[in-house]
Amino acid sequence: MPELPEVEHVVRSLRRAVLSRTIVAAEVRLPKLVAPTSRAAFSRKIKGSRITAVSRRGKFILIELQNLSSAKSQVLVVHLRMTGRFMVLSLDDDLPKHAHAVFYLDDERRLVFNDQRQFGVMRLVAASRVSQTKGIEQLAPEPFSDDFTNDYLKQILNRSRRTLKTLLLDQTRVLGLGNIYASEALFRAGINPFVVAAELSSRRVPRLHQGIRDVLRAAISGNSSRRLNLESPEGFSYGEAFGKVWQVYDREGKPCYRCGTPIRRLTHGGRSTYWCPRCQRK
DNA sequence: ACCCTCACCTGCACGC
DNA sequence: TGCGTGCAGGTGAGGG
Numbered sequence: 001m002p003e004l005p006e007v008e009h010v011v012r013s014l015r016r017a018v019l020s021r022t023i024v025a026a027e028v029r030l031p032k033l034v035a036p037t038s039r040a041a042f043s044r045k046i047k048g049s050r051i052t053a054v055s056r057r058g059k060f061i062l063i064e065l066q067n068l069s070s071a072k073s074q075v076l077v078v079h080l081r082m083t084g085r086f087m088v089l090s091l092d093d094d095l096p097k098h099a100h101a102v103f104y105l106d107d108e109r110r111l112v113f114n115d116q117r118q119f120g121v122m123r124l125v126a127a128s129r130v131s132q133t134k135g136i137e138q139l140a141p142e143p144f145s146d147d148f149t150n151d152y153l154k155q156i157l158n159r160s161r162r163t164l165k166t167l168l169l170d171q172t173r174v175l176g177l178g179n180i181y182a183s184e185a186l187f188r189a190g191i192n193p194f195v196v197a198a199e200l201s202s203r204r205v206p207r208l209h210q211g212i213r214d215v216l217r218a219a220i221s222g223n224s225s226r227r228l229n230l231e232s233p234e235g236f237s238y239g240e241a242f243g244k245v246w247q248v249y250d251r252e253g254k255p256c257y258r259c260g261t262p263i264r265r266l267t268h269g270g271r272s273t274y275w276c277p278r279c280q281r282k
Numbered sequence: 283a284c285c286c287t288c289a290c291c292t293g294c295a296c297g298c
Numbered sequence: 299t300g301c302g303t304g305c306a307g308g309t310g311a312g313g314g
Contacts, residue, residue: 002307002308003307003308006307032290059308079308079309080307080308081290081307081308081309082291082306082307082308082309083291083292083306083307098292115291116291116292116293117290117291117292117293117306117308118290118291118292119290119291119308119309120308121309134310135309135310159284160284160285161284161285162284162285162286166285166286169308169309171308171309178307178308179306179307179308180307181307267304267305269286269287270287270288270305271305271306272305272306
């Protein structure tokens with residue numbers, strides 16, 4: 001589910017909730033979550049580790065662990081995919097239905113990974129190898145870094161015959177957008193989602209660049225204004241609940257906030273694209 | 283090298 | 299009420 005802003009928010013919440021805690025035991029209940037590592041090996045490696053940092057790269061969550069006995073530093077790399085969630089529960093709380101991993105902390109609490117659709121993945125890697133980890137090594141520059149420039153975006157666009165909407169979902173080209181914010185970024189830029197990337201006129205590239213950064217920034221600050229509380233799992237959801245960031249997504253047939261024209265939706269490749277046919281003419 | 287389709291899962295909203 | 303269909307915030311394998 002989460003796109004970059006939601007992952008960023010999960011990272012900040014994890015820092016508040018579990019930074020400096022030690023994992024006294026780990027229990028994996030869904031083997032494929034940590035495959036090809038066995039559940040036993042995974043638990044053994046993680047047990048007795050202290051959480052020394054929480055960060056992210058794109059949509060990957062990086063939980064840095066210091067092994068107290070061997071002084072070895074490793075990183076728990078987590079991808080939430082569509083429905084993965086972290087929660088912090090007390091020992092008394094019932095586990096939610098899809099709790100696939102439970103980390104017992106040294107303060108009588110449990111960090112729980114819950115994932116209804118079971119797409120999420122977890123991997124332990126040596127700290128020095130995080131950037132070479134499959135999935136991470138090919139990622140595009142962080143959208144707020146100095147490397148994500150208009151020129152970079154222009155080059156990427158020029159090399160592709162795919163539509164803008166499809167290209168924006170490719171994390172190796174543009175990092176951080178998902179199906180919601182790809183539509184939203186294009187709306188903000190006033191650009192039609194079905195334009196072939198290489199055919200976007202040069203003067204529109206900066207607008208797209210701005211649209212991408214603006215929507216991510218707006219979503220991150222919207223999320224931040226309403227804190228994600230890992231301790232009350234029922235108390236939060238991603239997306240619209242966090243602020244009015246969605247201007248076209250899930251608004252088929254409803255009037256465009258800018259011009260009143262009904263928002264349109266098309267599915268291609270099994271994914272919905274939303275746009276305003278007037279504000280985003282070809 | 284690129285790009286498309288499908289597969290991975292559960293659950294919900296919808297129409298009949 | 300039940301059942302079938304389509305859809306859901308993401309990616310990766312496999313094939314053209």
